Amino acid sequence: MNRIDRKFAELKEQQKPAFIPFLTIGDPDVRTSIDIIKQLEQSGASIVELGVPYSDPLADGPVIQRSSQRALGSHQISIRDCIEAARVARSEGCELPFILFTYYNPVLQLGLDKIFPLLQESDISGLIIPDLPMEEDQEVQTLAKAHGIHLIPLVAPTSKERIERIVTRASGFVYCVSSLGVTGTRTQFHSGIDQFIETVRAATTLPIAVGFGISTHEQFVKFAQSCDGIVVGSALVRQVEEVLPLFADAATRPQALQQIDDFVSKLIRS
């Protein structure tokens, strides 16, 4: 059991879905990201995905690509900086379970032998590596388990017969990708999305979360009927982008955080 397991158990008791926001760490800077994480906790987030900015985010749409470029451009944010941001947020009283969200290349750059002790020391409970296929993840799986960290798999509507194999090795929760293509808000999802979620539900006793494209309260409520968690990235990252000028001036930072709070309230409570 780690923070992720405890959080899902707690929410199941309350019959509430997990709200799982994603943000790019270092956009616009690490200190602001930490302030946003703490605001997200106040606003009602259950778990937070800490995005490691990457130069070639092949699965990301334009909003998160721009966010990564800002983070890399101004401060060359590294995977270590993102892990450190989690440690600082925790030291400042944030109780949210953290998931480090990173492409595989930054993990290899840091070194598999180094990353897991760092994640454990920084009380990060989960890891998502979107471009690490199941066929190549044995070593990462073994190290994650040895350090009590959940390696959370992504399954897509096209995963079909792979779903069984992916979810039997999963831990923490299963991340169902709602649509094909890249991240980014959408008005409609994969046509077989409901069937797909049912298939995943039947294949695992783990909690299942859905992500990709979710940006409105109606979509949040719809997915809360069939899933235990809802991931929202681009819509939040876009909101951060909107208020960057307010973050830039110390006098208006509270306003920026208030607008993020308003965004979250509209999304999860309407």
Ligand SMILES: O=P(O)(O)OC[C@@H](O)[C@@H](O)c1c[nH]c2ccccc12
């Ligand atoms: O941005 P969206 O459409 O709300 O989707 C969540 C997504 O941002 C987050 O989980 C994520 C960010 N980058 C990714 C790359 C692949 C899969 C998922 C992701």
